[in-house]
Structures are given as C-alpha cells and as structure tokens.
Amino acid sequence: MHSIDIDPKTKGEVEVTGWIHEIRDLGGITFLLLRDREGITQITLPKRKISKEILEKVKKASRESVLRVKGDVQEDGRAPNGFEILPSSIEILAMAKSPLPLDPTEKVSAEIETRLDQRFLDMRRPRVKAIFMIRSYALRAIREFFYEKDFIEVNTPKIVATATEGGTALFPISYFEREAFLNQSPQLYKQMLMSSGFERVFEIGPIFRAEEHSTRRHLNEATSIDMEMSYADDEGVMRLLEELIHHTYKYIAKNASRYLRVLEREIKIPDIPFKRISYNEAIEISDLEWGDDFGALGERKLGESIGEHYFIRKWPLEIKPYYTMPCGKNESKSFDLMHPRAELASGSQRVHDHKLLEKQIEERGFSPESFFFYLNTFKYGMPPHAGWGLGLERLLMTMLDLDNIREAVMFPRDRRRLVP
C-alpha cells in the first residue's frame, strides 16, 4: 500500500513500507515519517499507547532504514495529511548506515556532483524522484501519440560500422577484431526502413556523442525520439512534431500534476502552430552572415526575441547533412525546433533519389562506398519521406525549467562521469 492510497476515512489496519524520512522524538510522543515512492505517511507513537518493544525498535532505527509498519489509521486534523498511523507492529527490513553521504530530506543542499556520486540516495529525494516520474509520463505520452498516429516502434543497432552524418565525434569501440562505433543517431536505419515499407516508424533510444564539451545542456549519452514517415514532406512532419510537443505538455499537466506540485512547477501548454521563421529572417535578427550557424549567443538572442517555441526553416543546404532535400538555389527542406533555452529537434524532408544522394555524399567529401549498405536501399524503390529527431532530455529540461540537463537523466554520462 502506498501513502497516497490511504486517506483519513480508511478503515481498519493498513500495512505501509518505506524509508525513515525523519524521526521527531518529543519525549512523551514520537513522530516517525515514513517515505515511499508516492509520498510521506506519519506514524505516531504516543508513549502510553504503544508497546515498549515498538518504541525500542524506533529508538534503534537509523534514518533511511527500511520499515514495514502495520497499524490502524486515525483521522486527526493535527497530522500532515489529516491522518496518522498508530502502529501495532514495526519490522526493520534493512538498517541504514550512518552518516548518510547525502541528506534525503533536503535540509542541507548538496552540489550536483555530490548528488550524482550518490545518485541512488539523491533520487530518494521527492523533488528528484518527481522529475523521473514525469519523465516516465512523457515517454508514455509520446508512445501513445505515435501509436495513435499509426506509427510502429522499432529498434535499430547502436553498434555501427560508420559515422552517420560526419558532424559529431564518435566513440570507437572494439568489435571482435574490428573497430566499430556507438551510433550517434538512428538516421540511416530509419530511412532504410522506409524502403522496407514500414511507412511510419519511431524509435526512442540512446544516442552517443563523443564531444568534449562540459555544459549544462549537453550529454555524451542522450535519449533521442526519432521518427521517419513515408510520403510526407518537411511541413508534414513539422506539424506532427508540434502536435507531439503540445500533446506531451497537455498529458503531463493532466496526469502528472502531483509531481509538478512536488517540483513547484507549473507548465504552460504551448500554443500550436508554433511560429515559423526562415533561416534568412533568423540570421537577420541575430546579425549573422548567410551560411553561419547560430552560436550560443545567437540562439539566446533569437530565443529572447521570440520567447516561445519556434521553428527555423529552410537552412542553407551546405550546412545540413547530405540526406537533406535541397530546395531552391541553395536552401533545403530542413528545420530546427527551438525553445528559447535550447535546440530541441531537427529534421527535414530527405533525399530519396539515389543519384542525388550519392552526389551530396560526395560533395561533403565522403566516399559512397562506405555508405553502400545505405545507398543500396535507394536503388529499388525508395518512397519520398521526411523525419526528425527530438532530444528527450532537452524536452524535459525546457518543460520543467531544469537548470542542468543532467537533472533529466538518472545516471548521466558527461565528459568526466562514467560512474555510477
């Protein structure tokens, strides 16, 4: 039984299990706060009414020890949730050592690295746990959305032979007698599945980037929400993306409001459609030259001037990957989804013509031979298609206004951290 399943009107004996959050011994009466995944229950022990054996056990038990408590529910306005439990038996299931490496009651704050070193304990803190409860709701909202839109969920390899798109650095690994890499994106595989005729696929999985950055918005292992859709163009998948964002916010506001309250966050469901600005308009606002990418400063400037989610469309072809569909003289059918704080997603209509794709690969200095397994799928009937990839942690970070992206991952991997 969880703490939230009990209310002042609950009759008879209940059994609760959890960790000792705090013990307040006032002499004649002792209050024991027992914490579980969903909240905190007050166990009240008036000296005169409780057996000596139980009082001794409570005296002996350390903070964060695990207990099983049986007792009657008493309605009492003085108790935190309007009720308390008078224990008839208490079992110490596991004693906790002292001192604790971290204070789960949050009376004394801890720095993020101390917290991450002791992440199992850190996640006992209600506010930290709430983030991951919300993350689970977000994943559920996203899956339900895709299934509703007739997508199928797929899994593609994370151990790969070649780079996907150049750009980012890869982690080399040893694969028997060969060198292999951890995949930076499922891009090539989800496109290949369009040729296989799955029409609409999505994947939620890890992506790996070996960039040596140390910032509050980068991870070396992140979770990517990827989709690819046949017979769609860039505008079609942009609409799907903004609908998904809107749906996820709405779902969390409705179903995870308890956890938002723990976090003391209110989320504003963004209005759709999102504002669309062209790359040309964007560089004008941020004083850049055509062909430039937006640095951190440019992004911030743009974000401040727009103040909500927006798309930047029609990027110069030369700064987008080879699989991007050209458009006009030197533009492309591409887009980035931006939040004032960070880039959330990027996508495009893809090149589905074999010759054009080969040409664009060559233009970027790659050899078509190393992309044979990919290029081959474009020779025998590749439907036109479009897709995008969305960073789950970035979505959560911006939704919950977390100041560090590591807050959105249970066990983050960054430049220095490999354990836990």
Added chain:
RNA sequence: GCCCGGGUGGUGUAGUGGCCCAUCAUGCGGCCCUGUCGAGGCCGCGACUCGGGUUCAAAUCCCGACCUGGGCGCCA
C-alpha cells in the same frame, strides 16, 4: 580543443598571512520534553585534496599533480 573558476568535518559553508589546535548550519552520540510538521533546549563528536616551495609564521601566497564546476567552439 580554447578560456575562466573551485577543492575546509558525512553534507552545505565562514575564514585571503599571526586574532584559527578553524565559523555556522545540518548530521551523529547523550540528556530533557505528549502534537511535531525545517520541532525546540542543553552537552559532546567530527574537516583545511596531495606533494614541493616562500616566510619567524600558511587553510590563506607561489609551483606541480590529482579531482572538479562552468563559459565558448563544436554539437542535439
């Protein structure tokens, strides 16, 4: 990759040359207390990352190592 910053009890901190065998909070141990909800009161415990140097004197200044936070580049 470039640049800036930081390592003081378990945790979070004060202390920038002598006033420091180191401040405060929390924690832990002991005692008092029948309505706590950051409980309160009294007593006690527990720390200067490591190595070298400067100095009459180093937590404090210098050098190096190790660990680490952040900004930028790049990247999602």
